[in-house]
Amino acid sequence: MHRQKSPIESAVCTGGRIPGLPGTAAYRVWSPSASCLPVMLAVPHAGRRYPRRLLDDMRNAESSCLKLEDRYVDRLARAVAQQTGAALLIAQAPRAMIDLNRAPDDVDWEMFTRTDRPDTVTSGAGRRARTGLGLIPRRLPGLGELWRRPLDGKDLTERVTQIHEPYHTCLGEMMRAHAERWGAALLLDLHSMPSLPARGGHPGAQFVVGDRFGASSAGSLVASAFAHFARTGRGAAHNRPYAGGYVLERHAKPSAGLHAMQIEIDRATYLDAALVETGDGFIDVVDVLCGLVRTLSQAVAELAEAGSSGVWPLAAE
Numbered sequence: 001m002h003r004q005k006s007p008i009e010s011a012v013c014t015g016g017r018i019p020g021l022p023g024t025a026a027y028r029v030w031s032p033s034a035s036c037l038p039v040m041l042a043v044p045h046a047g048r049r050y051p052r053r054l055l056d057d058m059r060n061a062e063s064s065c066l067k068l069e070d071r072y073v074d075r076l077a078r079a080v081a082q083q084t085g086a087a088l089l090i091a092q093a094p095r096a097m098i099d100l101n102r103a104p105d106d107v108d109w110e111m112f113t114r115t116d117r118p119d120t121v122t123s124g125a126g127r128r129a130r131t132g133l134g135l136i137p138r139r140l141p142g143l144g145e146l147w148r149r150p151l152d153g154k155d156l157t158e159r160v161t162q163i164h165e166p167y168h169t170c171l172g173e174m175m176r177a178h179a180e181r182w183g184a185a186l187l188l189d190l191h192s193m194p195s196l197p198a199r200g201g202h203p204g205a206q207f208v209v210g211d212r213f214g215a216s217s218a219g220s221l222v223a224s225a226f227a228h229f230a231r232t233g234r235g236a237a238h239n240r241p242y243a244g245g246y247v248l249e250r251h252a253k254p255s256a257g258l259h260a261m262q263i264e265i266d267r268a269t270y271l272d273a274a275l276v277e278t279g280d281g282f283i284d285v286v287d288v289l290c291g292l293v294r295t296l297s298q299a300v301a302e303l304a305e306a307g308s309s310g311v312w313p314l315a316a317e
Contacts, residue, residue: 016166018093019158020051026093026163036085038182038300039293043077043090043190044100045070068095070192079286084293098159101245102135116153183304184257189247193264205237206269210244210262216252217259224299228292
């Protein structure tokens with residue numbers, strides 16, 4: 001007997017392409033023809049399709065790639081999408097090649113040959129790039145410089161036009177389609193993080209909800225997220241140390257019904273002790289995220305209904 005495919009498994013499309021890997025799409029989308037929920041998922045940092053030239057250009061390819069990846073967050077997201085019916089966008093291009101959570105102009109031009117640096121550049125690096133983690137990552141703590149040679153302008157142009165632009169175009173279209181169908185939409189941008197230190201005698205949070213300090217999502221949705229984590233006994237933090245990046249800056253517009261949160265997940269909760277393969281906690285984290293999607297779907301639907309009538313819920317007394 002053949003298992004019947006869920007709607008999210010059977011509706012798959014791809015887009016963009018990865019330079020150096022002919023025929024390999026930059027991203028994949030799993031989505032029913034009509035969205036089942038007003039919440040959608042995206043995973044920008046778990047791509048593992050590495051061109052040989054990229055690996056050859058890296059100083060410590062194996063360890064660097066592993067540290068840059070949001071290791072197997074795509075597997076978490078696939079499981080959640082299959083169980084809930086939420087639409088899902090996953091980048092296949094690796095973060096080592098281009099960081100989809102950075103602005104296209106957040107470039108460290110010191111990584112490039114002098115002839116490829118724009119005449120209009122007045123400083124060596126953009127805001128995020130100064131930390132070593134700009135549009136194209138340059139260095140990592142404990143590993144130092146990632147690349148054996150300077151990049152050239154063609155590398156950057158290909159990665160932006162073939163990966164970054166198509167991915168964000170697709171994400172924007174998906175969010176607008178959800179908002180048109182439901183009256184509002186919520187993006188959960190999924191990431192992984194190292195374990196946070198204990199504070200005040202309490203274990204470090206296992207999840208961090210980022211909403212750019214209130215700029216990317218209605219407060220009622222954030223409150224619903226924290227209520228869910230509390231019910232499931234999972235510690236959660238708000239905006240610190242991760243408030244959200246370019247994805248939220250570009251795509252969230254709560255006044256237009258487009259909401260977005262960045263969700264950071266402690267790698268130790270779903271990976272093995274070496275943080276390389278999935279571990280015993282994987283299924284439990286999937287269950288927590290499924291509950292989060294369902295809880296927030298209800299909250300988004302209520303928010304849209306209140307907004308369409310011009311009446312917004314009063315704050316709790």
